[in-house]
Amino acid sequence: MGLTYAELTLTNLxxxxxxxxxxxxxxxxxxxxxxxxxxxxxxxxxxxxRQQTVTLADGHQRKVPKIAPIEIAFANRNYVTEAVVLGNEPLLGILPLEAMDLVVDPRQQALIVNPQHPNYPVALAK
Known part of the structure; x- marks a missing residue:
């Protein structure tokens, strides 16, 4: 299984x-x-x-800058959130993925809108 990348538009609101x-x-x-x-x-x-304390993959904790509000746009989805400033490449985590109702298609190594909700995002509220 390989890495999945997605083209996103980020906007400082x-x-x-x-x-x-x-x-x-x-x-x-x-x-x-x-x-x-x-x-x-x-x-x-x-x-x-502001700063956000994050735990890195190696278990160490670090305080990093947190920017907001930003809008993340992908396909017919968008989400207003905050982002942490960290690392050497942009990374899309699970909070925006869930909020925009996006799924990873491992066969195509692609990010796609949820096929069960192709026209608008649906969030799980239970």
Whole structure:
């Protein structure tokens, strides 16, 4: 099984600055993660934002900048959220995946809208 990437449009909702990114889809991650370069392209000053404590894959905890509000857009879906500034490539975690009702198709190594709800996202509320 290989890695899955998706083309996303990220928008800073304060300034309407947009950036297109090719993000790694990671169902083991929680948040949307962006690089420092992407945060700056979106117009955020990462020295003036809140911090989020995250646990890295190796078990270490670290405080990282958290930018908000951003909109994530993919296909006919969008989600307003926050993102942590971390790593060397954008990463799409499980919170935005669930909120936008997206699924990973492992055969095609592709991110797709949920085929059970092709026209709009449906969230599980139970």
């Amino acid at each position: 304060f300034t309407n600055q947009r950036v297109q990114v090719n993000a790694l889809v990671d169902t083991g991650a929680t948040f949307m993660c962006v690089t420092e370069e992407v945060a700056l392209q979106l117009g955020f000053d990462i020295t003036e934002v």
